[in-house]
Amino acid sequence: MPQNLTSYQQQTIHRNVLDNGIVVLAVENPAADIIATRIFLRAGSQWEPREKAGLSNLLSAVLTKGTEQLSSIEIAEKIESVGAYLSADAASDYFLLSLKTVSRDWPQILQLAGQILRSPSFPEAEVELERQLIIQDIRSQKEQPFSVAFDQLRQAMYKNHPYGVSVLGTEDSVSQLSRSDLEEYYQTHFRPDNIVISIAGRVTPEEATEQVERIFGDWLPNKTPLPTKILPSVPFQPYQIKKPQETKQSVVMLGYLAPSVQDAEFAGLKLLNTYLGNGLSSRLFVELRQKRGLAYDVSSFYATRQSTSTFITYMGTAPENTNIAIDGLRAEVERLASSSLSEDELQVAKNKLLGQYALGKQTNSQLAQVYGLYEILGLGIKFDDQFQQDINSVTPEMTQAAAKRYFLEPYVSLVGPAEVIN
Missing domain, CATH: 3.30.830.10 (Metalloenzyme, LuxS/M16 peptidase-like)
Known part of the structure; x- marks a missing residue:
């Protein structure tokens, strides 16, 4: 059952922790008939091995391209049929699934997000397509002076720290990524005790928590402890x-x-x-x-x-x-x-x-x-x-x-x- 209810500041932010470890944050804001949801995971590029830089970004590109129950076309149709928005992104410090819809359709879209998070299929053809598109993006950035200047500055400052590489990865690292790499990364980091679900809109905190409990409550945490993140030091050697x-x-x-x-x-x-x-x-x-x-x-x-x-x-x-x-x-x-x-x-x-x-x-x-x-x-x-x-x-x-x-x-x-x- 939910616990640790916290009310805070001018807007009341309700914080609940489900039995499986999912943290639910809910803010009721009835000004517009919209509910926005952000599903954060403690993942992202700083959890990647150096030789597999770009792994979380590739996963974000293919996560919504198929589940065990739905194809990429069926997922897209479910989202577009109600005018909703759903996307996945990777950053240095986190992984994110974002969704937004009118309040009437929110339970349906949250249910879809649950399927995407809990049973992605990573179709081989989609993995290869997205991998090639990312490589094209990396090559394109090499033609942009600002991107080149920032990339070489970042590498110089961070050395072997994960922040030293773009979230996109490098052309070499992305070229080596495979579907099995995605599955291993997913199995390691995508688990309920590693998730924060933040909800704001025309929904009461009680209703928001009930919906999350209904969709994610039976997702059992992995018995294996979460990996310990050990980051290298960042030496000061300006040049x-x-x-x-x-x-x-x-x-x-x-x-x-x-x-x-x-x-x-x-x-x-x-x-x-x-x-x-x-x-x-x-x-x-x-x-x-x-x-x-x-x-x-x-x-x-x-x-x-x-x-x-x-x-x-x-x-x-x-x-x-x-x-x-x-x-x-x-x-x-x-x-x-x-x-x-x-x-x-x-x-x-x-x-x-x-x-x-x-x-x-x-x-x-x-x-x-x-x-x-x-x-x-x-x-x-x-x-x-x-x-x-x-x-x-x-x-x-x-x-x-x-x-x-x-x-x-x-x-x-x-x-x-x-x-x-x-």
């Missing part, structure tokens, strides 16, 4: 990586190793990212594009990661401005360590970040995604409120201390005409 490519612009990226989402300095670095590279009013955009005209595109991003993350700034610039772009990006980042933000600058960053955070929880799909993500990452549903409190409590001194700690010598990734980057 410059270059990739000659005949393009009309150079791509310059600076990368800094940064803390995971569980770290106390996570909030401060999120604010620095907002100040530095978030939007048309950000420091990088104003200083390097508007005032100096150096950038076609300039920004920064700091990924929310379960393990060691990265803080990255980048610029697309005319080839002749490549060296100036490197110096400009470095100067703006290093400035954050040498002088603190003013109270006004920090408050503007807080208002922007918290405003965007609130806008990211407007729809049922967004609510189901946010709460399910926090649960699967091990943060718990209270992190939603804790994060906002942490943001409000950050001081200028705290942001400067974080910058001094993490914005040391950067990894540098360059892609552009050979005569320029060399």
